[in-house]
Amino acid sequence: MQDKGWKDLKLFYSVETAQHFLEMVYKNQGMEDAKKNSYKNGERFIFFLKHAEAFYKQAKIATLEIKPILLFYGMAQLLKACLLTTDPSYPSHTSVLAHGVTTRKRKKQNYRFYEDEVKIQRNGLCMHVIRSLFQLSGLEDERFNMKQLLAKIPEINKVLAFQRKPNPIVKAAVEDRLIELPGETPNAYNMSSKRFIEHIEYHLNWSFCREEKEGIVFSAAHKECRPSTSTTLLYDLEQDRYYFPAERDHFLKLPEILAHYLVAYNLSMIARYETEWWYDLLLQSASDDYVIIQQFLHIVESKFPYYIAELLLQKKENNKKDQLI
Template sequence: MQNKGWKELELFYSVETAQNFLEMVYKNLGMDDAKKNSYKNGERFIFFLKHAEAFYKQAKMASIEIKPILLFYGMAQLLKACILTSDPSYPSHTSVLAHGVTTRKRKKQNYLFYEDEVKIQRNGLCMHVIQSLFQLKGLEDERFSMKQLLVNIPEINNVLSFQKRENPMVKAVLDKGCIRLPAYTADAYNMSAQRFIEHVKYHLNWVLSGKDKDWLTFSADQKEYHPSTSTSLLFDLESGTFLFPAARDRFLKLPEILIHYLIAYNLSMIARYETEWWYDLLLQCASDDYVIIQQFLHITEKKFPYYIAKLLLQKKEDNKKDQLI
C-alpha cells in the first residue's frame, strides 16, 4: 500500500509535469497569473514531495522510538505540496508556518494516550490546510481526544475490538453517484427509518434518493465519494471498502488526512518531550496504549501518502472533466 502511494506521487517528479498540473489547477480555480504561478511553484511542489519521501524512507527503517517524529514531518511536507494547489502564494506570512496544533499539559501519573487531547489553533499549517485545501469552517480552537480520532480510522478497529472498545460500523456501498446504507443502520442508532433519514440530512446534509426494505440510498456532496476528502464516510484501505459509523457522535466532520495529522502531531510531541513516559511505554508495554500506537504508526505510514496521492490525482481528474464540458 505504501509503495502504491509513493509510486503515484512519483508521477509528479518532473518540473514540466508539475508546472502543467499546477497551471491547470490554478486556471480551474479561476486564479490570475496561472502560468506565472505554476512556473514559480513547479520546483517547490516537487521539493516538498521529495523531502516528504526522504522522511518516510527514514521512518520505514527507524525504530519505533523516533518513527512518530519522522512520519509527522513527512506528513507536513506532503500537506505543503497539496497547499500549493490551492494557495500559490504559500507561505504568504509567518503565521502559517507553525504546526497549528497544541496538546494539553500532561499529568505525570496515570496518563493515558487514548484519553489525551489536541487542540486546533487559529493559525498555522493545520488551520491553513482546513481552510485552503478542504474549505472547512468552524474548527478554530476545536478539541479532539485521541479516542475520537482513532475510532475514525477503520483499520484500527481490529485493535479496539480486541481490547473490548466497541466501535460498530456498517459497510456503505457507493454506486452510480449514490451512497447506500443497510436499512438496519437505523436500528443501530435506535431510530425509526424516517427519524434516521432526518438525522442524516440534518447532520451530514445527505438527501434521501431511494428506500426499500434492505437499503437507504442517499445523494451527497461530491467530496463524500472520495476517500481523501470525505468527512462522513470512512475508508478501509486494506479491504478497499467504505464504512459508516453505526453509533452516534462519531462524526468529526474531518477528512481522515487531518485525523492522521493530529494523532501524529501528538505522538511526535510525546517522542520529543515526554521521554520518560514514552520509553516506559515502549519498554514495559504496560498499557493498551502501546498496541494502539504501534498499529497507528503501521497504518499511517502506508495510508497517509496514499491519501495525498489520491487527493492530487483527483484534482488532475477533475481538471480533465472541466476541460471536456
C-alpha cells in the same frame, strides 16, 4: 499498499509535469496568473514531495522510538505540497508556518494516550489546510481526543475491538455519488427509518434517494464520496471497503487525513518531550496504548501518502464543473 501512494506521487517528479499540473489546477479554480504561479511553484511542489519521501524512507527503517517524529514531518511536507494547489503564495505569512496544534499539559501519573486530546489553533499549518485545502470552517479552537480521531481509521478497529474499546460501524456501498447504508442502520441510532433519513439529510447534507429492502440510498457531494476528502464515510484501504459510523457522536466533520495529522502530532510531541513516559511505554508495554500506537504508525505509514496521491490525482481529473474541493 505502501508502494501505491509513493508510486503515484512520483508521477509528479518532473518540473515540466508539475508546472503543467499546477497551471491546470489554478485555471480550474479561476485564479489569475495561472501560468506565472505554476512556473514559480513547479520546483517547490516537487521539493515538498521529495522531502516528504526522505522522511518516510527513514521512518520505514527507524525504530519505534523515533518513527512518530519522522512520519509527522513527512506528513507536514506532503500537506505543504497540496497547499500549493490551492494557495499559490504559500506561505504568504509566518503565521501559517507553525504546526497549528497544541496538546494539553500531561499528567505524570495515570496518563493514557488513548484519552489524551489535541486542540486546533486559530493559525498555523493545520488551520490553513482545513480552510484552504478542504474548505472547512468552524474548527477553530476545536478539541479532539485520541479516541475520536482513531475512530476515523477503520483499519485500527480490530485492535480497538480486541481491547474492548468498541467502535461501532456499518458497511456502506459507494458508487459515483450514491451512498447506500444497510437497512438496519436506523436501529443503531434508535430511530425509525423516516427519522433517520431526516437526521442524515439535516446533519450531513446528504439527499435521500430511495429506500430499498437491502438499504437506504442517499446522494452526496463528490468530495463526500472520495476517501481522501470525505468527512463522514470511513475508508478501509486494506479491504477497499467503506464504512459508516453507527453512533451519533462519531461525526467529527473532519477528513481522515487530518485525523492522521493530529494523532501523529501528538505522538511526535510525546517522542520529543515526554521521554520518560515514552520509553516506559516502549520498554514495558504495560498499557494498551502500546499496541494502539504501534498499529496506528503502521497504518498511516502507507495510508497517508495514498490519500495525498489520491487527492492530487483527483485534482488532475477535475474540471470547473466538477471540482473535488
